[in-house]
Structures are given as structure tokens and as C-alpha cells.
Amino acid sequence: MSDELNERSRRILEAIVEDYIGTAEPIGSRAVTRRHHLGLSPATVRNVMADLEEMGYIVSPHTSAGRVPTEKGYRFYVDTLLQVGQLDSQQKSRIEDYYRIDGLRVEERLREAGKVLSAISSYTGVVMTPRFNCTVFRHIEFLKLSQGRLLVIFVSRSGMVQNKVIETDLSLSQAELEHISNYLNQTLSGLSIQEIKAKIVREMAEEKAIYDKLLSRALELSQEAMSDELGGQVYIEGAANILEQPEFKDLERMKRLFRTFEQKSLLVELLDKSQQARGVQIFIGSESEYREIEGCSLITANYSSSRGTIGTLGVIGPSRMNYSQVIPVVDYTARLVSQILENELE
Amino acid sequence: MSDELNERSRRILEAIVEDYIGTAEPIGSRAVTRRHHLGLSPATVRNVMADLEEMGYIVSPHTSAGRVPTEKGYRFYVDTLLQVGQLDSQQKSRIEDYYRIDGLRVEERLREAGKVLSAISSYTGVVMTPRFNCTVFRHIEFLKLSQGRLLVIFVSRSGMVQNKVIETDLSLSQAELEHISNYLNQTLSGLSIQEIKAKIVREMAEEKAIYDKLLSRALELSQEAMSDELGGQVYIEGAANILEQPEFKDLERMKRLFRTFEQKSLLVELLDKSQQARGVQIFIGSESEYREIEGCSLITANYSSSRGTIGTLGVIGPSRMNYSQVIPVVDYTARLVSQILENELE
DNA sequence: CGTTAGCACTCGGAAGTGATGAGTGCTAAG
């Protein structure tokens, strides 16, 4: 597929994409020859551009304007033309500087990561908190709210606190609940939630617990408590940044984007998808049926603990994004977050 | 002060404000006579309008446009002209319908309240969560994160969970921490945080605790844990709604508003202020030095438990807001939230 | 004396005009 472009076409496409990223204005043939001395005349470039247009890498918004990359164009650029450098140490320390705050909760640290991403990239930062499923169990606590309603508090090994309300038929006193908490805390500490779920199923099947009433209740409760996904919350930071981008002079477009931010479900979906993969992921515009973020791109990377990926963070900006700058920033931030979460445990 | 306007002027001001709220277009003398049959000719109305302008209740954006209310105009309208009705039962049930969800955490319920406010008003909903100071103590838990760093988890009586990280010199084992938690939970349960703070100070002063080492540590820890304000988080829902308002065609203005939303500190300040007062509060535009929300108004009401006000919620919209509709909605929602939080407990 | 009709005046916005220039595609020469 990528063979259909020869070296010259590639260089020209690259020039167009990069200039467009810089200027947000359609790029004409003369501009290409002026800024990149390829040893070609505008006329030649024009011919190539006509070909590129035919192949769908670029379009011209109207007859006498220059050309603008299509999504296919960006995709090709990102996949085969772009080379991302390393961050120089100055940039690294600029990122690190944002983290020199003590006494923060994990949630705050993650939110902070989103702010860093948005501040450094000047686009919008997104962070998905770890799904509880992906974390290591540290502590559980049951509190009785009212008849039949229990508040469950989980703490993960890294100190993330989550809570939910469950409805149950079991009528238990607070003292019994404490026993159950204690039992679970002793038995399950250090296991991953996945392991715990498996363990519960196993023990319940064996029924060996049945004649210990409390134990059986403990299992029942914890199964209920862990039944559905927890977490996977999305922090969006610096949404206002994106307003600076000229493409969002279009009110309608902007509204659509902000509605998407508000709903979050789409973002969760996208970030989840990226969590399956490894390394830096790039979603461009409405590729793969996400019409809502038409004209936008999303760059993500996963952060992880020693047990593997636990969450995802990234940057949303216009498709006309400065990929070569943003990609290493996202990458580095993800590494930094992983490291910081690890350090929390000391 | 309000004597400076006679009945006729008032009616005309009212007409202008209400028409402007409806149309977002400057209101001319003819429009006033057409829509409200006051038995006056446009010329007469013009004379009155000239007076109103001189007194600062209205301005005309340019020579040949109609008049637009100033902040002073809105203020007068809200304070003395406006009469807010009750919600009819249809609207009430429309609001209540949003709450027919079980198994939600308190945080989710509050967030839901913000969504309701935004959906019903079609402006932006804001909810400030209870400051921990204003709540009743239910449960505390200490978990050791690393040397010198403790995770503290608080639960309020209504089931709100908050956590923070504290740094301490005391090196305590997890077992000791559990003892401390147990002790505190038994001693303090049911007291308000205010009372607890007072109690800690008292006991520490009496020094009677000193010879019980654990107890003294418990006091020390809990003082540390409760030292600074917790909570007071602000949920902003339906920010995108406000984009539908014609006044935000102006990009600059919109950016400023969204930056304000992002920072939140200003909102916290405003909501805090409103929490001092009782009943429905109305902030109009940049009254009282809040330049950032120029052109916007904020309508708030407090929600409360049986022990008094604990939080604030409200609606932000353009100053050209439909006060008579929104005020009762905010009021009713606050009552509903109070009631729901109360019900959580039994 | 308050109210109103009449009128001249102002000014923003819409619509129309023409000049400008960036950019194109095509053709023919190098």
C-alpha cells in the first residue's frame, strides 16, 4: 500500500503536512518549493500534488486554495514519514517540575498528569484512572448505610480509594461487617482483583465455606462488591486550550467536541481500546467510526505498575497536531506516572 | 433607592428585561408598546427609556439600536420586579424523574443533581460537595502507604468518602493504626467535625491523654488528618449548554468563561460566599469584583442535613437568564437533594 | 403639563462591487 508513493511524493506530502501543522493554512505548490528546497519547480510539485490528491492524501478546500492533508494523509505521515525524537533533558525536567508536589493522593497525581499534558502540549490532556480490575487489592471496608444498603470502600495497593453502594438481602450488624472486612483483608491482601475474583468463584464452588456462615457471607458480599467494573473515570484537563486552535472558530464543531468531552463515554471507549495495545497509540479523526471527534486526533500511552498496564493517558488536539512534539511528551509522561505510582509504594 | 422609579417606569423596565431575556436582541420603544399593551405610545415610552438610561438601568449598544438591561437593571428586576412562582407538579416530577436511580454513591447523586440542573435550565449546573467540616463523622481509617506517609479515609454519616495523604513522623505499625482507627471510630462517631476538632484540642490541652501513648498518637494523627479543609469540590455539568446562548458567539468571552470553569477556584469562592447566606442567592455578572464572569449570572441555593447547611448548588447562565424559571428549579433541587441525602441514612 | 405625532438624524448590517492575489490546470517548449 505504501509503495504507491515514491520518494519524491513522500517528501512533498511530508512538507505539506508539516507546513500545514505549522500554519493551519492550505499549502500551495510555491510554498512547498520555497520552504523546502527540493530542487523542484512549483509546476512539478503541482503535478505531484495532483497525484496525491487523486490518491486521497490531500484535498484542496476550493479551487484556488492550496492543499490540506486528509485523514489518510495524516495517517500515512504518522505511520511512515514521521520520526519522533527523544525529549531533550530540558523538556524532561520541565515535565518533572510539575510533579514536585508532596502529599498528593493518587487521584490528584493522575489529574495532575492530565494538567501537565495539556500545559506542555497546549492541547487537551486526558487521563483514565485505573479500572479496579487492573489493580492489586489492599484493603476493603464495609459500612452499613441503611437497611439493605452497604457502602463498600476499596483501597488498591497504590493507595487509590474507590467506593460503591451495594444492595444486599443479608442483614448484618456492623460488628459482623467488621469481621468480614478483617477476614477479607487478611486473606486477599496483595492479590490482583482478577485473582480474587477467580478465588471467590473457586471457593464458592468448593462449598467448603458453606458451614462457616460468616465466611460464606464474606464471599457473597465481596462477589457482589466486585461484580461490575469500577473506576475507568476520565479526567479531562485543559479543554479550554483547544479553543485556541483556529479550527475551532467553527462554533458547531466546538460544541460537538465539548459535548463529547461531557459525555465521556466515547473517550472511555477509545482509551479502553488503546489500553489493549502497547506503546503510543494514535487515533486520527473519525477513523474507525468515531464521528464525534472528526477533525481531532488522540495520542495515548499506557501507564503501568509492575504487574502490567493499569491505565491510559494522552492528548487530544486537532488532527493538525504537532505529532512529533506531542508523541514523546505523552510517552514520557506515561513512564513518569508509572514510576511515580510505583514509588508511592516505596 | 428603589423609590426613584415610579410604577410606569417599572413596568417598562420589566418589559424590557423580559423581552430581552426572551429575544437576546436590544428592545426598542415600539417593541415595548407592541408586546405589552400599556396604553402608551412609543414616544412616551422613549421618554421613559431615556430616563432609565440616565439612571443606569439600561443602555443602548449604539445609536440606533434598542436598549439592553445593565447589571443594575437586572439587579432591580430580580430584587423588586420579579415574582417567582411555584413549580407546577409536572415540572417537579420532571426533576424527580432524574433521581429514580438506585445504588448511587453520594458523590454520584450530587453530580446527578448538577446534570439535572443543567438539563432543566439548559444552562450550566454547578454543585459544591460538602466541605468535610460541615459533615458528621462516621468512620476513619488509616493505611500505611510508605514510611512516613499515611492514607487517611474519612466517611461521613451520609456515606461520603474522602481521603487524603498525610506525612507524619510517627512510625506506627499497621496494627497500631488499626487500634487507633478503632478507638477514634468508637469515640467520635456521630459528632460533627467541628465538635471533634474542639474535642481534640480540649483533650490535648488537658494532657490527660499523655500517659496513654496510643491515645496521644491517635489525637495527634487525627488532628493532622483534619487540619485543612477537605472537600469543597465543584462539579460543573452541562458547560456545553451555555454555548447555545447567543452571547457566547464571542469567542474571547467564551474562552474566558471556560478557563474560569477549569480553574474552579473562583466558583468555589462564590459558592462559599453563598453558603453563608440562606435561601436562593443571585450573583449578577461582575458585581462584587468577579470580572471573570462578566455577563453571566449565578443562581444558588444551599442544601442541608438536619444539622444545617452542608453544600451549595446552582446554575450559571448569561445575565440574560430566565430568572423566573430557573430560580424555583434551583430552589426545588436543593430541597430535593437535602431530602435525598437525609434518606440515604435510613 | 403630560402625552403624542411627526420628522430629521444616526448608525449597524446586508448586499453589491471591484481589485487583489494565491493557487490551479493545461500546454508547449526545454
Next chain:
DNA sequence: CTTAGCACTCATCACTTCCGAGTGCTAACG
């Protein structure tokens, strides 16, 4: 295959004109 040349297109901008909504003022009216 590359390039110079050229006719053509079309968005943008500055400028004008026109229209109408709305005003303030004045004089007449009840």
C-alpha cells in the same frame, strides 16, 4: 520527465450603497 508560461478560478478584503430600526427633539394636542 521537467519546467516556464498563461489563462482561469475563487476567496478575501476594502469600499460603497441602501435599508430600516430606533432615537431625540419639537411642536401640537387634550
